[in-house]
Amino acid sequence: MGRNTRKRRTPLATKIVAGAAALAVGGGGLVWANFYASAHEDHGGHNRTRSAGAQVATIDCPDVGQKIRDVPDRARGEVDGELASMDSQITDAYQRLATTRRAQAGDARFVENSILGPLKERRKALIDRIQLEINRAGGKADDNLDELAGCQGRPADQQQDGDGQDGGGGQDDGQNGGGQDDGQNGDGQNQDDNGNGVAGPVADDFIDINDVQPNSRNSRNGLAADGDGGSTGTFSTDCGVNENNLFNSDNLIAAPGVDNGAHHTHDYVGNQDNDAFSSDEDLANADTSCQNQGDKSTYYWPVLRLQDGTQEFDANDQGGGAEGNIGKILKPAQAELKFVGSQQGDVVAMPKFLRIITGDAKSFTNGDANANTSWSCSGFEDRQVTDKYPLCPEGSQVLRTTNFQSCWDGQNIDSANHRDHMAFVQEDGSCPEGFQAVPQLQVRLAYDIPTPTVENGQVRNPYAVDSFPEQLHKPITDHNDFINVMDENLMNEVVDCINRGEDCQ
Structure with a gap:
């Protein structure tokens, strides 16, 4: 790769x-x-x-x-x-x-x-x-x-105060034998590494999808618009699944100009000139993997890996194996990128170069206030979890879904903490005071992954999202990033399609 x-x-x-x-x-x-x-x-x-x-x-x-x-x-x-x-x-x-x-x-x-x-x-x-x-x-x-x-x-067993995470934050609850590390090996070797030599995921980070209660997760802003007052259209953009093998461990939004600012590897689709050193001009002049060449937006998320012993291209590098992100990088079998409307009325155009981060790469230590990815299995979409990786039955794909903030402050393309210029809708589907509705990006990634085996408190051949090392590959740390680089004509087409109630691409 x-x-x-x-x-x-x-x-x-x-x-x-x-x-x-x-x-x-x-x-x-x-x-x-x-x-x-x-x-x-x-x-x-x-x-x-x-x-x-x-x-x-x-x-x-x-x-x-x-x-x-x-x-x-x-x-x-x-x-x-x-x-x-x-x-x-x-x-x-x-x-x-x-x-x-x-x-x-x-x-x-x-x-x-x-x-x-x-x-x-x-x-x-x-x-x-x-x-x-x-x-x-x-x-x-x-x-x-x-x-x-x-x-x-x-x-290992400490619940983060105020987490409120589904099922307890995906932390080790003692299934791993009750304290394997007693220092007897000199280096503190224990069984929580699944034999992989890295910390996490552990058995308690996984759950059989059949054990997830239907409709139990209170999804953030997760539904497409409905009702007479809403803008009910959709606009889908096909940008592939990173066939061009564009990977890096940067984060242009949160750490511009910093090499390895993410400390984990990202998949990129859309814009093909996205790294920590890319300017807005670079983004505007770049090639794109999107079928609609007017969409040069960048869509990126941490890669999923199968911890099967594969030596990837970054096995010895910062952001990769040197920081505990190991194994075979799994590309999505399908990446659906869709923009939807507002439940309360029309949407307005996103400004060019608007930056949005959703989810929190540090949710394991920060708590779940900004956690926002749903994990599920195909055929079980009514069962969603945030803090567990699902174990899917044979023939079912692992699904990873993120619905972005869709309320913009009307002024800024970014903010000091990269969050305050955007907001989620309120309970009635309206935007907070001072914010206006823009098309909501929804990302649905489907993966063909062999189901890990969990036995005697151990998980074999687990899959896991890349993470900051101290976040231990917890599923709740999943996140997604977007920079709007659609040309003006295409963005207007997106807005018109959504406001007319049509399904376009």
Whole structure:
């Protein structure tokens, strides 16, 4: 497979070397699994004799980017860069967590003193720089951002406060044998890695689709418009399934100008010149994989992988195997991209280069406030889950569906936290005050995936979404991104079709 290497500092295509040694543990890259300590040796909670450090499964840091508001335009690039550096700090700290289990087993304060303490100081330095950059650009930085510098170690069984996730957030509930990691192997090896050498997914991240209650998920803005007052048309655009093998671990929306800003690999359809260094002019002049050549929009999402030992093109690279994203990349068998209307009236045109992020790549640690992907199986579409991967019966495809925010503030193509300029509809289908309805993008991805086997608390040959390393490949971290690069004539056609109640493509 290939990837977009234009303007890249280190093209992945030049780095496919030494894979066998790096992938010696069941097809894994870096041996991440040694850190994934279960904290379930005693369900009564009164006999946990291991150190606090040995119970830490991952690092939970406040999401500074979601708390920032009113960043002057001329400071946004610098602020986004600092936030991306903060993500790299977490990745580095997480890697240290993963490779120091012996030290943690012998010192109850190791994680706090050697990992979390230094991380807090490094984060504070970046927060200070963010505040300075905002103030220099004429803004007024929040003086309380320093309170977000500290991170905590999160045990494997700890529910994130306020998650409210379907079925408990997909966290390990002790099915893996109740605490395999007792430090006896010196490096803290345990069974939660499924033999892959990476952390997650685990057995509790999967659910038989037959065990999901029909119509139990309260989907966000998930229905097409209906009723006499709505705009009931649809517009579908066919942009393929990434036949051009366009992959990278950037995020042009959240981390422009930052190499490997996502720390996981994305699939791209539509615009063919999309990486962290692409300007709006680059996007406008690019080729497109869409059949309608007037649609140069970029549609992208984290890849799904089958953890089967396959050495992909990025097996030794940042964003890939070096950050725990391993196995065979699974292309969708079908990618349906559809725009629908509003339940309450007509829609207006999206501005060119409007950016929308939906879902949250950090939902495992942030909580589910912004989680927005539904997982299901073909033939079982009335059964949707957000925090579990479905186990589908033979002949049924894994479905991954995302319905984007469809209310625009009428002014901005982006915002400081990349969310505030867009909103979901309210319960009655109307937009919040000050927002207006635009065509809602709905993305439905269908995959042909062999059903993983779950037995004795272990999952074999699991599939998983690429994620930031500390997010442990949890299904709730799935997300989707869109930049509108339709030409004016096509966008007007989309709006007219939807408002007339027609189905167009």
